[in-house]
Amino acid sequence: MSSIGIVGTGISGLQLALRLQQLGIDVTVYSAQDPDQLASGRPRNFPARFGATQQREAQLGVFDWDFADAQVHRWDVAIQAGPHELTFSADLRPPSSVVDFRVYLPHLCAKFVERGGNVVVGERPITELAARHDLMVVANGDRSMRELFARDETRSVFDGPQRILCSGLYFGISEETPHSLDLFLLAGVGEILRMPFYSPQGRADVLAFEAVPGGPLEAISHVDSDADPEAFYRDVLKLLGEFAPGLRERIDTQAFSLIGPGEVAQGGITPVVRQGWASLPDGKSALAIGDAWITNDPLTAQGANLGSYTAFELADLISRASGPYDERFCRETSEQLWAHARDVVDWSAAFLGPPPxxxxxxxxxxxxxxxxxxxxxxxxxxxxxxxxxxxxxxxxxxxxxxxxxxxxxxxx
Incomplete structure (x- = not known):
């Protein structure tokens, strides 16, 4: 029987492991974090998982968040286009699922283990792991693993961050329409997003600033929310008052706060596509998926959904392979996955520029x-x-x- 090793316990790695497990393929997951660590720490990101991803989760038997506090049912969009503002609202069918990965990932990991899966905790060299398996799949975006897969210059169009981010989880924000998302697209400035979110503390709201570098939204990404909370909240409210006044009016200043210390993510992300496979010293090859392969700006909310899609596609390709999981298999498989990922990358890159x-x-x-x-x-x-x-x-x-x-x- 073939043996597959997966490095990483993000959505790509865990959905791949669960799907291979369903298909009867021997699989071991290698994680740098134990379950308690997966469930703790700062927020990693703020994913919205759309209908197709939820369908795959239902197929895996791991979708356990079919309730309103973990859903977005409606989008309210405001677009600054020259001197005018365009606004529209739309119902999302089915609603997107918005669950903190500190809740989501431990749940998937536990399901994998309950069904007999093996999770090995601790960092180990990829060469050591490859000796144990017929194929290694790397779904871990940490630097040590990313360096295994060189930047693909033909598919990477950016040399630096196109947005500087400040995203946090807050209490004290009300909604005009229950379970709705607010998105403000500000020409030349960036974006402001408010989204309900199911956090480890229950229902909260994501408030995110995506700043064009050097623009008026960037400064908030450099304010330390732990060192000076009052200054941080003051600056957040000032930006909302200037660029999203309707949203600012819905904030209860007495209740407005992060849901806890450190519940904010700040910094820049450089969108990049890396080589989808790499040769290892022992002659074997490794495949990259998830953050080890592609990093997109979060503006189009495609990261988790692309990770889920490629996990299922890869599981199918592994299960149907008639030959060894060698360099040829890895190269051809990566190209097949790229056929879908290309559109996600191109769309995400285009959305960062001025709309034509x-x-x-x-x-x-x-x-x-x-x-x-x-x-x-x-x-x-x-x-x-x-x-x-x-x-x-x-x-x-x-x-x-x-x-x-x-x-x-x-x-x-």
Whole structure:
């Protein structure tokens, strides 16, 4: 029987392990953290998992958050386009699932172990692990593992962060509509997002600033929330008052605070694609998925969803392989996974720049017609269709033609 080793206990590694386990393939997971460490520490990210990812989780028997406090049912979007602001709202069907990875990852890990899976805790050289298995899959984005996979210059378009982030979990923010997300797209400035989130302390809200480097939103990412909480909260509220006044009005200043010390993530992320496979000294090869392979800016909320998709695709390719898991298998498998990942990477990169006229036009139609708004927002669950829609004027025209678009104002 083939033996697969997986380095990493993020969504990619654990969903891959669970899927291989379902398929009857021997698999061992190697984790730098024990279960208590997975459930503690600072927030790693603030993922939204869309419908297709939830379907895969249901197939794995690990989806246990089908309740309102862990869901986003509606998006409210405001776009600054020149002197005007475009706004639209859209219902998300099914709602996205928003669960802190400090809750989510230990749950998946426990399910894997309950079903007989083996998790080995502690850092070990990849060469040592490779000797035990027919194939190593690296799903750990830590620097030591990332360095195994060189930057792919043909697929990486950025040399530095395109946004400087300050994202935290807060109490004291109310909603106009229950279980809704607020997104403010500010031309030349960045983005502000408010999203309900199921944290280790229950229902809270993510408040995130994505600043164009050097812009007016960046300063908050350099304020130490632990060293001077009052200054931090003051600066957050000032930015909201200037750039998202409607959201600022919904904050109870007496109750407004991070849900605990350290519940904020700050810094820059450089989007990058690395080589999807690497040769090891013993002649074996290793595959990269998840953060070891691709790092996208979180603006399009595709990281966890791409990780889940590639985990399932890879499990299928491993189970159907007729030959050895050698360099040829790894090279061909990586290219097959890239066929889907390419659209996610291209869309995520494009969204970091100023929207071209055809996309601004689509936003305008979304502001006029809820059908367009809902189709656009629900395409976050289908990045291939989303990129086909946004990548060219023709794609946008074809998307809008599906609605036989007429302005609601002129509809009898």
């Amino acid at each position: 006229p055809h996309v601004v036009g689509l936003f305008g139609k979304a502001a006029e017609d809820k059908r367009v708004a809902e189709a656009f927002v629900n395409n976050f669950n289908d990045p291939v269709t989303m990129w086909r829609t946004l990548s060219s004027p023709g794609g946008t025209e074809s998307f809008l033609a599906e609605f036989s678009y007429t302005s609601p104002a002129s509809t009898p």
